[in-house]
Amino acid sequence: MNPLPIYKYYHTKAYKRFIQTTTLMRKLGKQIMERRVVALSEDIARGVVDETRAVGVLEQWLIEGKLEPEDALTQACDFLSAGLDTTKNSVTFMLYELAKQPALQDQLCTEIRTALGDKVNPSWEDLQNIPLVRYCLKETLRMYPPVEMNVRDIKEDAVMNGYQVPAGTVVVTSQDLMTRNEDYFDEPDKFIPERWNKNKEDSIHPFASLPFGFGQRGCYGRRLAELEIYILLTKLIPRFTLSTDQDSIALFQSLILRPDEPVIINVKERCLEP
Incomplete structure:
Protein backbone atom coordinates (compact mmCIF):
# COMPACT_ATOMS: atom_id res chain seq x y z
CA MET A 1 0.00 0.00 0.00
CA GLU A 68 0.19 -28.89 -1.75
CA PRO A 69 1.84 -28.57 1.69
CA GLU A 70 3.21 -25.14 0.80
CA ASP A 71 -0.29 -23.89 -0.02
CA ALA A 72 -1.70 -25.36 3.20
CA LEU A 73 1.08 -23.75 5.23
CA THR A 74 0.55 -20.36 3.61
CA GLN A 75 -3.18 -20.46 4.33
CA ALA A 76 -2.66 -21.56 7.95
CA CYS A 77 -0.09 -18.82 8.64
CA ASP A 78 -2.27 -16.16 7.02
CA PHE A 79 -5.28 -17.44 8.93
CA LEU A 80 -3.58 -17.09 12.31
CA SER A 81 -1.52 -13.95 11.73
CA ALA A 82 -4.37 -12.00 10.13
CA GLY A 83 -6.66 -12.82 13.03
CA LEU A 84 -4.23 -12.01 15.84
CA ASP A 85 -4.32 -8.21 16.05
CA THR A 86 -7.91 -7.88 14.87
CA THR A 87 -9.24 -10.31 17.49
CA LYS A 88 -7.04 -8.84 20.24
CA ASN A 89 -8.21 -5.30 19.51
CA SER A 90 -11.87 -6.33 19.28
CA VAL A 91 -11.62 -8.00 22.70
CA THR A 92 -10.01 -4.87 24.14
CA PHE A 93 -12.76 -2.62 22.81
CA MET A 94 -15.51 -4.96 23.99
CA LEU A 95 -14.16 -5.31 27.54
CA TYR A 96 -13.69 -1.53 27.69
CA GLU A 97 -17.33 -0.92 26.76
CA LEU A 98 -18.54 -3.58 29.20
CA ALA A 99 -16.39 -2.04 31.94
CA LYS A 100 -18.45 1.15 31.61
CA GLN A 101 -21.74 -0.69 32.14
CA PRO A 102 -21.94 -2.74 35.40
CA ALA A 103 -25.64 -3.51 34.88
CA LEU A 104 -24.92 -4.98 31.45
CA GLN A 105 -22.18 -7.16 32.96
CA ASP A 106 -24.64 -8.47 35.57
CA GLN A 107 -27.21 -9.25 32.88
CA LEU A 108 -24.56 -11.04 30.84
CA CYS A 109 -23.39 -12.97 33.89
CA THR A 110 -26.93 -14.15 34.65
CA GLU A 111 -27.48 -15.34 31.08
CA ILE A 112 -24.18 -17.24 31.02
CA ARG A 113 -24.73 -18.94 34.39
CA THR A 114 -28.29 -19.89 33.48
CA ALA A 115 -27.21 -21.43 30.18
CA LEU A 116 -24.10 -23.24 31.42
CA GLY A 117 -25.00 -24.30 34.94
CA ASP A 118 -22.01 -26.19 36.33
CA LYS A 119 -20.32 -26.61 32.94
CA VAL A 120 -16.78 -25.33 32.60
CA ASN A 121 -16.65 -25.32 28.80
CA PRO A 122 -19.66 -24.25 26.73
CA SER A 123 -20.84 -26.31 23.77
CA TRP A 124 -22.01 -24.75 20.53
CA GLU A 125 -25.59 -25.43 21.62
CA ASP A 126 -24.96 -23.63 24.92
CA LEU A 127 -23.73 -20.55 23.09
CA GLN A 128 -27.00 -20.39 21.15
CA ASN A 129 -28.78 -19.92 24.48
CA ILE A 130 -26.68 -16.88 25.41
CA PRO A 131 -27.76 -14.34 22.77
CA LEU A 132 -26.41 -11.37 24.73
CA VAL A 133 -22.87 -12.66 24.17
CA ARG A 134 -23.44 -12.46 20.43
CA TYR A 135 -25.10 -9.05 20.71
CA CYS A 136 -22.10 -7.66 22.61
CA LEU A 137 -19.69 -8.80 19.93
CA LYS A 138 -21.83 -7.49 17.07
CA GLU A 139 -22.17 -4.12 18.80
CA THR A 140 -18.41 -3.98 19.41
CA LEU A 141 -17.67 -4.68 15.76
CA ARG A 142 -20.21 -2.04 14.75
CA MET A 143 -18.63 0.66 16.88
CA TYR A 144 -15.04 -0.47 16.30
CA PRO A 145 -14.82 -2.20 12.90
CA PRO A 146 -11.44 -3.99 12.76
CA VAL A 147 -10.82 -2.86 9.19
CA GLU A 148 -12.01 0.56 8.13
CA MET A 149 -12.49 -0.20 4.45
CA ASN A 150 -14.09 -2.77 2.21
CA VAL A 151 -12.39 -2.61 -1.18
CA ARG A 152 -13.86 -4.19 -4.31
CA ASP A 153 -12.89 -4.19 -7.99
CA ILE A 154 -16.09 -3.69 -9.99
CA LYS A 155 -16.29 -6.32 -12.76
CA GLU A 156 -19.33 -4.88 -14.53
CA ASP A 157 -20.68 -1.37 -15.13
CA ALA A 158 -22.86 -0.29 -12.22
CA VAL A 159 -24.91 2.66 -11.04
CA MET A 160 -24.19 3.67 -7.42
CA ASN A 161 -26.19 6.40 -5.77
CA GLY A 162 -26.95 7.89 -9.16
CA TYR A 163 -23.35 7.73 -10.41
CA GLN A 164 -22.26 5.62 -13.36
CA VAL A 165 -19.33 3.45 -12.23
CA PRO A 166 -17.49 1.70 -15.09
CA ALA A 167 -16.14 -1.84 -14.85
CA GLY A 168 -12.58 -2.00 -13.53
CA THR A 169 -13.12 0.78 -10.99
CA VAL A 170 -11.89 0.16 -7.46
CA VAL A 171 -14.68 1.02 -5.02
CA VAL A 172 -13.93 1.70 -1.37
CA THR A 173 -16.65 1.76 1.30
CA SER A 174 -16.06 3.20 4.77
CA GLN A 175 -17.18 0.98 7.64
CA ASP A 176 -16.97 3.76 10.21
CA LEU A 177 -19.09 6.20 8.22
CA MET A 178 -21.83 3.61 7.83
CA THR A 179 -21.85 2.16 11.34
CA ARG A 180 -21.82 5.59 13.02
CA ASN A 181 -24.52 6.99 10.74
CA GLU A 182 -27.80 7.96 12.44
CA ASP A 183 -29.66 7.02 9.27
CA TYR A 184 -28.82 3.39 9.99
CA PHE A 185 -28.43 3.23 13.78
CA ASP A 186 -30.20 5.06 16.59
CA GLU A 187 -27.72 6.63 19.02
CA PRO A 188 -24.78 5.26 17.02
CA ASP A 189 -22.14 6.41 19.52
CA LYS A 190 -23.67 4.41 22.37
CA PHE A 191 -22.88 0.76 23.14
CA ILE A 192 -26.33 -0.85 22.99
CA PRO A 193 -26.01 -4.62 22.39
CA GLU A 194 -29.78 -5.16 22.56
CA ARG A 195 -30.18 -3.35 19.25
CA TRP A 196 -29.12 -6.68 17.69
CA ASN A 197 -32.02 -8.57 19.24
CA LYS A 198 -33.73 -10.40 16.38
CA ASN A 199 -36.97 -8.55 17.03
CA LYS A 200 -35.13 -5.25 16.55
CA GLU A 201 -32.46 -6.29 14.08
CA ASP A 202 -35.04 -6.51 11.30
CA SER A 203 -35.01 -2.71 11.20
CA ILE A 204 -31.21 -2.60 10.64
CA HIS A 205 -30.02 -2.57 7.05
CA PRO A 206 -28.22 -5.91 6.47
CA PHE A 207 -25.26 -4.17 4.80
CA ALA A 208 -24.92 -1.29 7.27
CA SER A 209 -22.33 -3.19 9.30
CA LEU A 210 -19.96 -5.58 7.54
CA PRO A 211 -16.97 -6.07 9.86
CA PHE A 212 -16.02 -9.32 8.11
CA GLY A 213 -16.84 -8.22 4.58
CA PHE A 214 -19.38 -10.18 2.59
CA GLY A 215 -19.65 -12.94 0.00
CA GLN A 216 -16.83 -14.97 -1.44
CA ARG A 217 -14.31 -12.28 -0.44
CA GLY A 218 -15.50 -12.22 3.16
CA CYS A 219 -13.17 -13.06 6.03
CA TYR A 220 -12.84 -16.84 6.18
CA GLY A 221 -11.53 -16.62 9.74
CA ARG A 222 -14.82 -15.12 10.95
CA ARG A 223 -16.20 -18.18 12.74
CA LEU A 224 -12.95 -18.88 14.55
CA ALA A 225 -12.67 -15.28 15.76
CA GLU A 226 -16.29 -15.22 16.90
CA LEU A 227 -15.96 -18.52 18.74
CA GLU A 228 -12.77 -17.40 20.52
CA ILE A 229 -14.46 -14.25 21.79
CA TYR A 230 -17.70 -16.01 22.78
CA ILE A 231 -15.76 -18.53 24.88
CA LEU A 232 -13.64 -15.79 26.44
CA LEU A 233 -16.75 -13.90 27.59
CA THR A 234 -18.43 -17.00 29.01
CA LYS A 235 -15.34 -17.70 31.12
CA LEU A 236 -14.47 -14.14 32.12
CA ILE A 237 -17.73 -12.40 33.00
CA PRO A 238 -19.07 -14.97 35.55
CA ARG A 239 -15.78 -14.75 37.48
CA PHE A 240 -14.88 -11.07 37.38
CA THR A 241 -16.40 -7.60 37.34
CA LEU A 242 -14.80 -4.96 35.15
CA SER A 243 -14.55 -1.21 35.61
CA THR A 244 -12.64 1.67 34.07
CA ASP A 245 -11.96 5.33 34.83
CA GLN A 246 -11.52 6.22 31.16
CA ASP A 247 -14.47 8.09 29.67
CA SER A 248 -13.04 7.67 26.18
CA ILE A 249 -10.02 6.22 24.41
CA ALA A 250 -8.05 7.56 21.48
CA LEU A 251 -8.13 5.45 18.33
CA PHE A 252 -5.59 4.95 15.58
CA GLN A 253 -6.53 3.73 12.12
CA SER A 254 -3.89 2.26 9.85
CA LEU A 255 -4.59 -1.03 8.12
CA ILE A 256 -6.55 -2.06 11.22
CA LEU A 257 -8.22 -0.10 14.01
CA ARG A 258 -6.48 -0.14 17.39
CA PRO A 259 -6.32 1.91 20.60
CA ASP A 260 -3.84 4.77 20.44
CA GLU A 261 -3.28 4.75 24.19
CA PRO A 262 -3.22 2.16 26.98
CA VAL A 263 -6.69 0.90 27.85
CA ILE A 264 -6.93 0.54 31.64
CA ILE A 265 -9.52 -1.95 32.87
CA ASN A 266 -9.86 -2.78 36.56
CA VAL A 267 -10.61 -6.44 37.29
CA LYS A 268 -12.20 -7.65 40.53
CA GLU A 269 -13.40 -11.09 41.57
CA ARG A 270 -17.16 -11.36 41.26
CA CYS A 271 -19.34 -12.51 44.13
CA LEU A 272 -21.20 -15.80 43.70
CA GLU A 273 -24.35 -13.88 42.89
CA PRO A 274 -24.26 -10.90 40.47
Whole structure:
Protein backbone atom coordinates (compact mmCIF):
# COMPACT_ATOMS: atom_id res chain seq x y z
CA MET A 1 0.00 0.00 0.00
CA ASN A 2 3.08 2.21 0.11
CA PRO A 3 3.46 4.22 -3.12
CA LEU A 4 7.23 4.14 -2.69
CA PRO A 5 8.24 0.63 -1.51
CA ILE A 6 11.70 1.54 -0.23
CA TYR A 7 12.15 -1.88 1.34
CA LYS A 8 12.45 -3.44 -2.14
CA TYR A 9 15.67 -1.56 -2.70
CA TYR A 10 16.89 -0.94 0.84
CA HIS A 11 16.23 -3.54 3.51
CA THR A 12 15.27 -1.44 6.50
CA LYS A 13 15.52 -2.67 10.08
CA ALA A 14 11.76 -3.11 10.24
CA TYR A 15 11.74 -5.10 6.99
CA LYS A 16 14.55 -7.38 8.20
CA ARG A 17 12.66 -8.01 11.44
CA PHE A 18 9.53 -8.76 9.43
CA ILE A 19 11.38 -11.33 7.30
CA GLN A 20 12.92 -12.96 10.39
CA THR A 21 9.53 -13.19 12.07
CA THR A 22 7.67 -14.64 9.09
CA THR A 23 10.48 -17.11 8.42
CA LEU A 24 10.31 -18.37 12.01
CA MET A 25 6.50 -18.55 11.88
CA ARG A 26 6.59 -20.65 8.72
CA LYS A 27 9.29 -22.91 10.16
CA LEU A 28 7.24 -23.62 13.28
CA GLY A 29 4.07 -23.97 11.23
CA LYS A 30 5.71 -26.52 8.96
CA GLN A 31 6.82 -28.61 11.93
CA ILE A 32 3.33 -28.58 13.44
CA MET A 33 1.69 -29.38 10.09
CA GLU A 34 4.02 -32.31 9.39
CA ARG A 35 3.40 -33.81 12.83
CA ARG A 36 -0.35 -33.41 12.34
CA VAL A 37 -0.32 -35.11 8.94
CA VAL A 38 1.72 -38.04 10.27
CA ALA A 39 -0.59 -38.49 13.27
CA LEU A 40 -3.74 -38.31 11.13
CA SER A 41 -2.35 -40.74 8.58
CA GLU A 42 -1.54 -43.23 11.33
CA ASP A 43 -5.01 -42.85 12.86
CA ILE A 44 -6.67 -43.38 9.49
CA ALA A 45 -4.51 -46.45 8.82
CA ARG A 46 -5.53 -47.92 12.19
CA GLY A 47 -9.17 -47.02 11.64
CA VAL A 48 -9.46 -45.03 14.84
CA VAL A 49 -10.87 -41.86 13.25
CA ASP A 50 -14.57 -41.52 14.02
CA GLU A 51 -17.11 -38.72 14.49
CA THR A 52 -15.36 -37.50 17.65
CA ARG A 53 -11.97 -37.38 15.92
CA ALA A 54 -13.06 -36.40 12.43
CA VAL A 55 -10.64 -35.33 9.73
CA GLY A 56 -11.44 -32.00 8.08
CA VAL A 57 -11.70 -31.59 4.32
CA LEU A 58 -8.42 -29.66 4.05
CA GLU A 59 -6.62 -32.22 6.19
CA GLN A 60 -7.96 -35.04 4.03
CA TRP A 61 -6.82 -33.27 0.87
CA LEU A 62 -3.40 -32.73 2.40
CA ILE A 63 -3.07 -36.42 3.28
CA GLU A 64 -4.25 -37.50 -0.19
CA GLY A 65 -1.90 -35.07 -1.92
CA LYS A 66 -4.72 -32.98 -3.39
CA LEU A 67 -3.45 -29.92 -1.53
CA GLU A 68 0.19 -28.89 -1.75
CA PRO A 69 1.84 -28.57 1.69
CA GLU A 70 3.21 -25.14 0.80
CA ASP A 71 -0.29 -23.89 -0.02
CA ALA A 72 -1.70 -25.36 3.20
CA LEU A 73 1.08 -23.75 5.23
CA THR A 74 0.55 -20.36 3.61
CA GLN A 75 -3.18 -20.46 4.33
CA ALA A 76 -2.66 -21.56 7.95
CA CYS A 77 -0.09 -18.82 8.64
CA ASP A 78 -2.27 -16.16 7.02
CA PHE A 79 -5.28 -17.44 8.93
CA LEU A 80 -3.58 -17.09 12.31
CA SER A 81 -1.52 -13.95 11.73
CA ALA A 82 -4.37 -12.00 10.13
CA GLY A 83 -6.66 -12.82 13.03
CA LEU A 84 -4.23 -12.01 15.84
CA ASP A 85 -4.32 -8.21 16.05
CA THR A 86 -7.91 -7.88 14.87
CA THR A 87 -9.24 -10.31 17.49
CA LYS A 88 -7.04 -8.84 20.24
CA ASN A 89 -8.21 -5.30 19.51
CA SER A 90 -11.87 -6.33 19.28
CA VAL A 91 -11.62 -8.00 22.70
CA THR A 92 -10.01 -4.87 24.14
CA PHE A 93 -12.76 -2.62 22.81
CA MET A 94 -15.51 -4.96 23.99
CA LEU A 95 -14.16 -5.31 27.54
CA TYR A 96 -13.69 -1.53 27.69
CA GLU A 97 -17.33 -0.92 26.76
CA LEU A 98 -18.54 -3.58 29.20
CA ALA A 99 -16.39 -2.04 31.94
CA LYS A 100 -18.45 1.15 31.61
CA GLN A 101 -21.74 -0.69 32.14
CA PRO A 102 -21.94 -2.74 35.40
CA ALA A 103 -25.64 -3.51 34.88
CA LEU A 104 -24.92 -4.98 31.45
CA GLN A 105 -22.18 -7.16 32.96
CA ASP A 106 -24.64 -8.47 35.57
CA GLN A 107 -27.21 -9.25 32.88
CA LEU A 108 -24.56 -11.04 30.84
CA CYS A 109 -23.39 -12.97 33.89
CA THR A 110 -26.93 -14.15 34.65
CA GLU A 111 -27.48 -15.34 31.08
CA ILE A 112 -24.18 -17.24 31.02
CA ARG A 113 -24.73 -18.94 34.39
CA THR A 114 -28.29 -19.89 33.48
CA ALA A 115 -27.21 -21.43 30.18
CA LEU A 116 -24.10 -23.24 31.42
CA GLY A 117 -25.00 -24.30 34.94
CA ASP A 118 -22.01 -26.19 36.33
CA LYS A 119 -20.32 -26.61 32.94
CA VAL A 120 -16.78 -25.33 32.60
CA ASN A 121 -16.65 -25.32 28.80
CA PRO A 122 -19.66 -24.25 26.73
CA SER A 123 -20.84 -26.31 23.77
CA TRP A 124 -22.01 -24.75 20.53
CA GLU A 125 -25.59 -25.43 21.62
CA ASP A 126 -24.96 -23.63 24.92
CA LEU A 127 -23.73 -20.55 23.09
CA GLN A 128 -27.00 -20.39 21.15
CA ASN A 129 -28.78 -19.92 24.48
CA ILE A 130 -26.68 -16.88 25.41
CA PRO A 131 -27.76 -14.34 22.77
CA LEU A 132 -26.41 -11.37 24.73
CA VAL A 133 -22.87 -12.66 24.17
CA ARG A 134 -23.44 -12.46 20.43
CA TYR A 135 -25.10 -9.05 20.71
CA CYS A 136 -22.10 -7.66 22.61
CA LEU A 137 -19.69 -8.80 19.93
CA LYS A 138 -21.83 -7.49 17.07
CA GLU A 139 -22.17 -4.12 18.80
CA THR A 140 -18.41 -3.98 19.41
CA LEU A 141 -17.67 -4.68 15.76
CA ARG A 142 -20.21 -2.04 14.75
CA MET A 143 -18.63 0.66 16.88
CA TYR A 144 -15.04 -0.47 16.30
CA PRO A 145 -14.82 -2.20 12.90
CA PRO A 146 -11.44 -3.99 12.76
CA VAL A 147 -10.82 -2.86 9.19
CA GLU A 148 -12.01 0.56 8.13
CA MET A 149 -12.49 -0.20 4.45
CA ASN A 150 -14.09 -2.77 2.21
CA VAL A 151 -12.39 -2.61 -1.18
CA ARG A 152 -13.86 -4.19 -4.31
CA ASP A 153 -12.89 -4.19 -7.99
CA ILE A 154 -16.09 -3.69 -9.99
CA LYS A 155 -16.29 -6.32 -12.76
CA GLU A 156 -19.33 -4.88 -14.53
CA ASP A 157 -20.68 -1.37 -15.13
CA ALA A 158 -22.86 -0.29 -12.22
CA VAL A 159 -24.91 2.66 -11.04
CA MET A 160 -24.19 3.67 -7.42
CA ASN A 161 -26.19 6.40 -5.77
CA GLY A 162 -26.95 7.89 -9.16
CA TYR A 163 -23.35 7.73 -10.41
CA GLN A 164 -22.26 5.62 -13.36
CA VAL A 165 -19.33 3.45 -12.23
CA PRO A 166 -17.49 1.70 -15.09
CA ALA A 167 -16.14 -1.84 -14.85
CA GLY A 168 -12.58 -2.00 -13.53
CA THR A 169 -13.12 0.78 -10.99
CA VAL A 170 -11.89 0.16 -7.46
CA VAL A 171 -14.68 1.02 -5.02
CA VAL A 172 -13.93 1.70 -1.37
CA THR A 173 -16.65 1.76 1.30
CA SER A 174 -16.06 3.20 4.77
CA GLN A 175 -17.18 0.98 7.64
CA ASP A 176 -16.97 3.76 10.21
CA LEU A 177 -19.09 6.20 8.22
CA MET A 178 -21.83 3.61 7.83
CA THR A 179 -21.85 2.16 11.34
CA ARG A 180 -21.82 5.59 13.02
CA ASN A 181 -24.52 6.99 10.74
CA GLU A 182 -27.80 7.96 12.44
CA ASP A 183 -29.66 7.02 9.27
CA TYR A 184 -28.82 3.39 9.99
CA PHE A 185 -28.43 3.23 13.78
CA ASP A 186 -30.20 5.06 16.59
CA GLU A 187 -27.72 6.63 19.02
CA PRO A 188 -24.78 5.26 17.02
CA ASP A 189 -22.14 6.41 19.52
CA LYS A 190 -23.67 4.41 22.37
CA PHE A 191 -22.88 0.76 23.14
CA ILE A 192 -26.33 -0.85 22.99
CA PRO A 193 -26.01 -4.62 22.39
CA GLU A 194 -29.78 -5.16 22.56
CA ARG A 195 -30.18 -3.35 19.25
CA TRP A 196 -29.12 -6.68 17.69
CA ASN A 197 -32.02 -8.57 19.24
CA LYS A 198 -33.73 -10.40 16.38
CA ASN A 199 -36.97 -8.55 17.03
CA LYS A 200 -35.13 -5.25 16.55
CA GLU A 201 -32.46 -6.29 14.08
CA ASP A 202 -35.04 -6.51 11.30
CA SER A 203 -35.01 -2.71 11.20
CA ILE A 204 -31.21 -2.60 10.64
CA HIS A 205 -30.02 -2.57 7.05
CA PRO A 206 -28.22 -5.91 6.47
CA PHE A 207 -25.26 -4.17 4.80
CA ALA A 208 -24.92 -1.29 7.27
CA SER A 209 -22.33 -3.19 9.30
CA LEU A 210 -19.96 -5.58 7.54
CA PRO A 211 -16.97 -6.07 9.86
CA PHE A 212 -16.02 -9.32 8.11
CA GLY A 213 -16.84 -8.22 4.58
CA PHE A 214 -19.38 -10.18 2.59
CA GLY A 215 -19.65 -12.94 0.00
CA GLN A 216 -16.83 -14.97 -1.44
CA ARG A 217 -14.31 -12.28 -0.44
CA GLY A 218 -15.50 -12.22 3.16
CA CYS A 219 -13.17 -13.06 6.03
CA TYR A 220 -12.84 -16.84 6.18
CA GLY A 221 -11.53 -16.62 9.74
CA ARG A 222 -14.82 -15.12 10.95
CA ARG A 223 -16.20 -18.18 12.74
CA LEU A 224 -12.95 -18.88 14.55
CA ALA A 225 -12.67 -15.28 15.76
CA GLU A 226 -16.29 -15.22 16.90
CA LEU A 227 -15.96 -18.52 18.74
CA GLU A 228 -12.77 -17.40 20.52
CA ILE A 229 -14.46 -14.25 21.79
CA TYR A 230 -17.70 -16.01 22.78
CA ILE A 231 -15.76 -18.53 24.88
CA LEU A 232 -13.64 -15.79 26.44
CA LEU A 233 -16.75 -13.90 27.59
CA THR A 234 -18.43 -17.00 29.01
CA LYS A 235 -15.34 -17.70 31.12
CA LEU A 236 -14.47 -14.14 32.12
CA ILE A 237 -17.73 -12.40 33.00
CA PRO A 238 -19.07 -14.97 35.55
CA ARG A 239 -15.78 -14.75 37.48
CA PHE A 240 -14.88 -11.07 37.38
CA THR A 241 -16.40 -7.60 37.34
CA LEU A 242 -14.80 -4.96 35.15
CA SER A 243 -14.55 -1.21 35.61
CA THR A 244 -12.64 1.67 34.07
CA ASP A 245 -11.96 5.33 34.83
CA GLN A 246 -11.52 6.22 31.16
CA ASP A 247 -14.47 8.09 29.67
CA SER A 248 -13.04 7.67 26.18
CA ILE A 249 -10.02 6.22 24.41
CA ALA A 250 -8.05 7.56 21.48
CA LEU A 251 -8.13 5.45 18.33
CA PHE A 252 -5.59 4.95 15.58
CA GLN A 253 -6.53 3.73 12.12
CA SER A 254 -3.89 2.26 9.85
CA LEU A 255 -4.59 -1.03 8.12
CA ILE A 256 -6.55 -2.06 11.22
CA LEU A 257 -8.22 -0.10 14.01
CA ARG A 258 -6.48 -0.14 17.39
CA PRO A 259 -6.32 1.91 20.60
CA ASP A 260 -3.84 4.77 20.44
CA GLU A 261 -3.28 4.75 24.19
CA PRO A 262 -3.22 2.16 26.98
CA VAL A 263 -6.69 0.90 27.85
CA ILE A 264 -6.93 0.54 31.64
CA ILE A 265 -9.52 -1.95 32.87
CA ASN A 266 -9.86 -2.78 36.56
CA VAL A 267 -10.61 -6.44 37.29
CA LYS A 268 -12.20 -7.65 40.53
CA GLU A 269 -13.40 -11.09 41.57
CA ARG A 270 -17.16 -11.36 41.26
CA CYS A 271 -19.34 -12.51 44.13
CA LEU A 272 -21.20 -15.80 43.70
CA GLU A 273 -24.35 -13.88 42.89
CA PRO A 274 -24.26 -10.90 40.47
